[in-house]
Amino acid sequence: MSRPPRARELVLDAFETLLIDEGERAATLDATARAAGVSKGGLLYHFGTKEALEAGLIERLDALADADLAAMENSPDGPIAYFVRTSAMNDDPLDRVLIAVSRLAQGGHAAAGTALRAVRERWADALRPHAADRAALDLIMLVSDGLYFNNALGGDGVAGPVPTGEAMASLIALVERATRA
Amino acid sequence: MSRPPRARELVLDAFETLLIDEGERAATLDATARAAGVSKGGLLYHFGTKEALEAGLIERLDALADADLAAMENSPDGPIAYFVRTSAMNDDPLDRVLIAVSRLAQGGHAAAGTALRAVRERWADALRPHAADRAALDLIMLVSDGLYFNNALGGDGVAGPVPTGEAMASLIALVERATRA
DNA sequence: GTCTATATACAGATAGAC
DNA sequence: GTCTATCTGTATATAGAC
Numbered sequence: 001m002s003r004p005p006r007a008r009e010l011v012l013d014a015f016e017t018l019l020i021d022e023g024e025r026a027a028t029l030d031a032t033a034r035a036a037g038v039s040k041g042g043l044l045y046h047f048g049t050k051e052a053l054e055a056g057l058i059e060r061l062d063a064l065a066d067a068d069l070a071a072m073e074n075s076p077d078g079p080i081a082y083f084v085r086t087s088a089m090n091d092d093p094l095d096r097v098l099i100a101v102s103r104l105a106q107g108g109h110a111a112a113g114t115a116l117r118a119v120r121e122r123w124a125d126a127l128r129p130h131a132a133d134r135a136a137l138d139l140i141m142l143v144s145d146g147l148y149f150n151n152a153l154g155g156d157g158v159a160g161p162v163p164t165g166e167a168m169a170s171l172i173a174l175v176e177r178a179t180r181a
Numbered sequence: 182m183s184r185p186p187r188a189r190e191l192v193l194d195a196f197e198t199l200l201i202d203e204g205e206r207a208a209t210l211d212a213t214a215r216a217a218g219v220s221k222g223g224l225l226y227h228f229g230t231k232e233a234l235e236a237g238l239i240e241r242l243d244a245l246a247d248a249d250l251a252a253m254e255n256s257p258d259g260p261i262a263y264f265v266r267t268s269a270m271n272d273d274p275l276d277r278v279l280i281a282v283s284r285l286a287q288g289g290h291a292a293a294g295t296a297l298r299a300v301r302e303r304w305a306d307a308l309r310p311h312a313a314d315r316a317a318l319d320l321i322m323l324v325s326d327g328l329y330f331n332n333a334l335g336g337d338g339v340a341g342p343v344p345t346g347e348a349m350a351s352l353i354a355l356v357e358r359a360t361r362a
Numbered sequence: 363g364t365c366t367a368t369a370t371a372c373a374g375a376t377a378g379a380c
Numbered sequence: 381g382t383c384t385a386t387c388t389g390t391a392t393a394t395a396g397a398c
Contacts, residue, residue: 146323170316
């Protein structure tokens with residue numbers, strides 16, 4: 001748990017970026033090593049197998065999700081607004097690792113899917129007291145999932161379907177009105 | 182446009198199923214041919230390259246989306262309820278091809294992403310007259326995206342986060358109340 | 363801790379028989 | 381239309397030098 005070697009984090013960063021930008025297929029050990037500025041052998045010193053590399057990313061997700069849960073509880077505009085608003089932030093470290101792990105999950109990686117569902121469940125638990133009923137909670141969670149899904153599809157980035165600015169403020173207001181306990 | 186050879190459709194079915202069940206990486210020409218009960222050479226007679234195979238799946242998406250748009254306009258319980266309800270059907274042909282193509286999109290396939298965005302835009306156009314304002318339309322689209330995303334994650338299938346039965350009916354009622362024009 | 367070199371397996375694709 | 385055989389590139393992983 002002490003601070004991990006810097007090279008290790010750089011490799012993880014490179015792997016994450018490749019998964020986001022080019023997908024699971026392109027995120028090979030070779031490409032990851034090149035992007036991280038190390039050799040394949042160097043990479044394999046830190047992560048002995050590809051599975052270990054994937055497990056490293058999942059650990060990063062869990063750590064960042066812990067921090068986000070804490071921030072959500074203490075958010076001045078309330079957990080619901082915080083949750084919806086931050087679901088659309090595109091280059092936040094949590095969002096990046098979330099998208100990267102969801103790529104792994106869609107590639108059939110079982111542990112990645114399990115980790116994502118666990119994080120989602122923790123968010124739902126934290127929001128449940130603030131939602132009127134089950135349908136309200138479902139709605140909040142699904143809007144957030146939808147925002148992530150659209151971010152994950154990526155595209156050209158130009159005026160995508162994800163609302164920003166005024167539109168996002170209106171959406172948050174609507175969700176709060178419809179779901180408040 | 183006349184009916185395509187049956188073997189062609191079987192290959193496409195196999196490719197789609199592999200994408201859904203095991204991800205892009207597992208959906209190789211070899212595995213697809215095996216699952217379709219033909220040899221790799223036989224597959225390559227119908228689809229000369231892997232790109233042609235992917236394009237075939239995108240064509241299938243477009244055709245099924247056309248049919249869905251028509252059904253949505255004529256739905257007895259209204260387009261919004263139809264749209265939300267059918268976003269969670271797990272083994273509908275449209276849902277299957279939609280998830281399969283989204284796997285391709287997440288693997289970096291540009292045409293797949295473009296096709297998905299185009300279909301989404303057509304749905305949004307059809308729903309716009311029925312939504313109170315932009316935020317209402319955003320909410321409807323994002324709930325649908327969220328349902329697809331959760332279906333796409335798959336998991337064990339046992340009591341996943343996607344609402345069914347009573348819970349789905351409540352969710353639809355809530356969405357309609359919050360967004361009706 | 364990081365490297366080069368290599369082993370083994372499998373990807374997409376071609377050639378040509380049936 | 382469908383097959384087998386084969387070419388070429390590249391993936392993960394190991395061995396062992398520095």
